[in-house]
Amino acid sequence: MAIRMSNNVIGALNLVTLLLSxxxxxxxxWLRSRADGTECDHLLSTPAIALGAVLMAVAVAGLAGACFRATWLLWLYLLAMLVFIVALLCFTVFAFAVTNRGAGEAVSGVGYRxxxxxxxxxxxxxxxxxxxDWARIRSCLADAHVCRRLEERERESKDAAGLVRLGLSPVESGCCKPPTSCNFTYTGGTEWTRTAAGSAPAGRDCSAWGNDEDDLCYGCQSCKAGVVDALKRDWKRAAIVNVVILSFIVVVYSxxxxAFKNSRRDNYAYHSGRGWKRGGDA
Known part of the structure; x- marks a missing residue:
């Protein structure tokens, strides 16, 4: 009965782990298929898919070991869980380390960052x-039409206040308009008119801007910063979720x-008792 109960505990916990994966x-x-431009970089989506797949495989191994009482499979499961916990812990610490810096700055008088x-x-x-990497990301941003929301507002608004009402994402702010410091005149959608020669600050992003939908600010440093900020936000969320998952996995592993220790002890006592009885009967 104790052996069966231990196996049931392991099986139940791994069923929950399987559902969690x-x-x-x-x-x-979902991260890979999102339509906000962040799917252009698989820096987070690939580890998330790998994490889910590995966790699912480990949970299946634990379920199989518990259901079929395969001791070697349970050993393999516990070893895999230990490696998984260490890897997840390292990834979580690293994710917090690379997201501890950087944030958008509110631009005075315009209402967006x-x-x-x-x-x-x-x-x-x-x-x-x-x-x-940037050549690939830039091409993907253009193909994904990350500036579509601004383009669709071309007929609705001809002033920068329309951008404020949209609530620009980091990628939209960095890639779909020139920096405010360029002092360009907004004419609607993704159209901006350059100021007279010599009146705008000499900046790389100012000269990189183009009204063509395949150009915009995809060559700007601000666009790269917007992509980095989007990645940072995703990694920060992932790190927080990882803490929750890690806490649960540690409990499951413990x-x-x-349960496995109790199962082995009860199994040993059961077989030892049978051997003693047979010797006594003889």
Whole structure:
């Protein structure tokens, strides 16, 4: 009875773990398919999918070991869980470390935030600034039409107040309009008119801006900063979720170890008792 109860405990806990892996896997797929431009970088979606898949495989192994009373499979399950806990802990600490810096700054008089690349962690900046990675991200941003909301408002609003009402995301703020410091005149949608020569600050982002929908500010540092901020927010949320998952997994692992230990002890006592009885009967 004790053996069966221990196996039932392990099985029940791993059933819950299996159910937990499903939303993690789904969230990773959702992150990759989102239509706000962050799907252009798989820096978070790939680990989320891998995390869900590994957790699902480990839970299935634990369920199989408990149902079929396969001691070797339970050993493998506990070892895999230990490795998983260590890896998740390292990933969580790293995620908090790379998201401890950077935030958008409210621009005086306009009501939305703008972002500077230098405010964020070196690791995130280097990932986005890489020529190869940014070429891929930039192409994806244009293909994903991340500025569609602004383009659709072209006929509704001809002043910057319309941008405030939209509530610009970091990617929209950095990639779909020039920085406020350029002093361009807003004419609606994603259209901006350059000021007279010499009246605008000489800045890389100001010269990089183009009204063509394939250009906009995709070559701007502010666009890279917007992408980094979106990644930072996703990683921060992931780190918080990881703390919850890690706490649950540690409890599952601890209870699983105790149940497995009790199962082995009861199994040993059962077989020893049978051996003693047979020897006595002889």
């Amino acid at each position: 499903v939303p993690i896997l789904v969230s990773g797929i 703008e972002y500077r690349l230098g405010d964020y962690s070196t690791w995130l900046r280097r990932h986005v600034e890489s020529r190869k 209870v699983g170890c105790c």
